[in-house]
Amino acid sequence: xxxxxxxxxxxxxxxxxxxxxxxxxxxxxxxxxxxxxxxxxxxxxxxxxxxxxxxxxxxxxxxxxxxxxxxxxxxxxxxxxxxxxxxxxxxxxxxxxxxxxxxxxxx
Numbered sequence: 824x825x826x827x828x829x830x831x832x833x834x835x836x837x838x839x840x841x842x843x844x845x846x847x848x849x850x851x852x853x854x855x856x857x858x859x860x861x862x863x864x865x866x867x868x869x870x871x872x873x874x875x876x877x878x879x880x881x882x883x884x885x886x887x888x889x890x891x892x893x894x895x896x897x898x899x900x901x902x903x904x905x906x907x908x909x910x911x912x913x914x915x916x917x918x919x920x921x922x923x924x925x926x927x928x929x930x
Contacts, residue, residue, distance in 0.1 A: 825841065826840075826841035826842050826843050826887055827840060827841070827842050827843070827920070827921065828842075828843050828844075828916065828917050828920055829842045829843070829844050829890070829917055829921065830844065830862055830863055830864040830866070830913075830914055830917045830918075831844065831846070831862030831863075831864050831865070831866025831867075831868050832862075832864050832866055833917065833921055834866075834868065834890045834891075834892055834893065834894070834895070835890075835892045835893070836921075837890040838890050838891065838892045839889060839890065840889065840890055841887070841888070841889060841890075841898075842887075842888065842889070842890045842895065843885060843886070843887050844862055844868065844885070844886055844895060845862065845863055845883060845884070845885045845886070845908070845910075845913055846860035846861050846862035846863060846868065846883070846884065846886075847860055847861050847882060847883055847884075848860050848880050848881050848882065848884055849861050849867065851876060851880070854875060855872070855875030855876040855877075856871070856872050856875055857869055857870060857871050857872060858870050858872075858876065858880065860884060860886070863910035863911075863913045863914050863917075864910075864914055868893065868894050868895065869893070869894035869895075870886050870888070870894060870895050870897050870900070871891075871894060871895070871896045871897065872897050873896075873897070873898075880900070880902050881902075882902065882903060882904075882906065883902070883903040883906075883908045884900050884901065884902050884903065885900065885901045885903070886899075886900045887899050887900070887901075
């Protein structure tokens with residue numbers, strides 16, 4: 824499924840759309856049904872899950888799901904083992920991709 828690559832600041836422009844956002848896990852709920860992360864542009868975003876987290880997560884995570892404006896209802900998340908993630912390059916990519924109208928349009 825097609826989704827926009829966004830930063831925390833860009834979530835509000837993509838409400839009810841599928842997005843992908845990356846950040847560092849900062850807090851996990853006791854029941855495992857949500858976690859918070861600090862996005863690459865230093866925004867705190869709440870990630871709501873359909874199922875409780877079954878394995879510990881930490882560090883950088885890429886989340887795919889529907890934007891709620893200030894958070895995401897996740898379809899899936901992917902954990903990174905790379906501690907050298909280039910957040911500045913991710914922010915530049917996201918800004919570039921979101922500056923081109925209808926980037927993925929084939930017509």
